[in-house]
Amino acid sequence: MIIIKVSIIVPVYNTEKYLDKCLHSLVNQTLDLIEIIIVNDGSTDKSQVIIDDYLNKYPQKVKMYIKTNSGLSEARNFGIEKAIGEYIGFVDSDDYVNLDMFKSLYETAILKNADIVECDYKNFYYKQEEIVFFEPDNKTNKKYQDILINENKGIIDEITDMAWNKIYRQKLFIEFTIRYPKGLWHEDYATTPILISKSDKYVQIDNVGYYYLQRENSITHYVSSKSLDVINGFNYMINEMKRLESYNNFEEELYQKYKGLLVKIMFIIINLRKKDHRIVKFKNVVDRLYLISYEFHKNFNDESSFYIRELSKAIISKNYVRFAIIIYLNQIKDSFLSIFKKG
Numbered sequence: 001m002i003i004i005k006v007s008i009i010v011p012v013y014n015t016e017k018y019l020d021k022c023l024h025s026l027v028n029q030t031l032d033l034i035e036i037i038i039v040n041d042g043s044t045d046k047s048q049v050i051i052d053d054y055l056n057k058y059p060q061k062v063k064m065y066i067k068t069n070s071g072l073s074e075a076r077n078f079g080i081e082k083a084i085g086e087y088i089g090f091v092d093s094d095d096y097v098n099l100d101m102f103k104s105l106y107e108t109a110i111l112k113n114a115d116i117v118e119c120d121y122k123n124f125y126y127k128q129e130e131i132v133f134f135e136p137d138n139k140t141n142k143k144y145q146d147i148l149i150n151e152n153k154g155i156i157d158e159i160t161d162m163a164w165n166k167i168y169r170q171k172l173f174i175e176f177t178i179r180y181p182k183g184l185w186h187e188d189y190a191t192t193p194i195l196i197s198k199s200d201k202y203v204q205i206d207n208v209g210y211y212y213l214q215r216e217n218s219i220t221h222y223v224s225s226k227s228l229d230v231i232n233g234f235n236y237m238i239n240e241m242k243r244l245e246s247y248n249n250f251e252e253e254l255y256q257k258y259k260g261l262l263v264k265i266m267f268i269i270i271n272l273r274k275k276d277h278r279i280v281k282f283k284n285v286v287d288r289l290y291l292i293s294y295e296f297h298k299n300f301n302d303e304s305s306f307y308i309r310e311l312s313k314a315i316i317s318k319n320y321v322r323f324a325i326i327i328y329l330n331q332i333k334d335s336f337l338s339i340f341k342k343g
Helices: 016-027 047-057 072-082 101-112 170-175 187-197 225-243 248-275 282-295 306-316 320-342
Strands: 006-012 034-041 062-067 087-090 116-127 130-138 166-169 201-213
Touching: 006 016, 006 072, 006 101, 016 034, 016 047, 034 047, 034 072, 047 062, 062 072, 072 087, 072 187, 087 101, 087 170, 101 116, 101 166, 101 201, 166 170, 187 225, 187 248, 225 248, 225 282, 248 282, 248 306, 248 320, 282 306, 282 320, 306 320
Parallel strands: 006 034, 006 087, 034 062, 116 201
Antiparallel strands: 087 166, 116 130, 116 166
């Protein structure tokens, strides 16, 4: 029986402009015994024509499924159900990878007996037909090159949450029924910490394997009311870690992640208000944050900044006006700082 080493899941939705480059980088991987699972999530452009071409040319490597459009998370989850590899990796269909990426990740996983292995990535964009790389490039934290997670639990807050520059032992998804939350933006932010919490060993390799396209309308750059899904994602993460009985083991580290969440929320709200002050309903934001904040209320008097402490207290007391005032104060502070920097 042939054992597949890595299942590479590629959700596709209307990416005909980038898809050929992506799939070319996958079918030419130097790692043998891989499967490329393409999930066409209801594309309405010519993506399927490109997929069919690769399916015909590489029938031993490429598997293809078509489903009705339901979003990135469900496309990934669909691929997970079909995957038979020892490890699972994800590639977004507008990105591409180094030809040695999965060989480097897999060989490291086997050598180190690791559950998750991560590589570096580079951001890029297209200027006409030219590829332009730009900072910041992700560089691995040498602290986490070869670690046991229970001895370095801070990793759950400190590593990059993106799904796509890593491979994961398949059993993490299957044995623990870990899946990406349906219908949410920032699904990686919600899921990667869950995977880490059920892993024993995490390894980072110090070379660039993944090339991440930055588009003007990409989720990471485009701020809309959907950006506040990060709240639901965090709540999903907490509930899943409780289900898997790993929450208590990481409670202190999750509190650090909670503080980062509030910084994200401030950033999102400030940018939304710059676009249209009516778009932010502070009551809705506070109500959604309440259960998350309640988890960590006993820690609010730590060394956190004024803004984190006061936002937390406003959320717990459901004082919507106070919450809004703290946001405004932070916005004014940033405005003053920008003026001084210009001067």
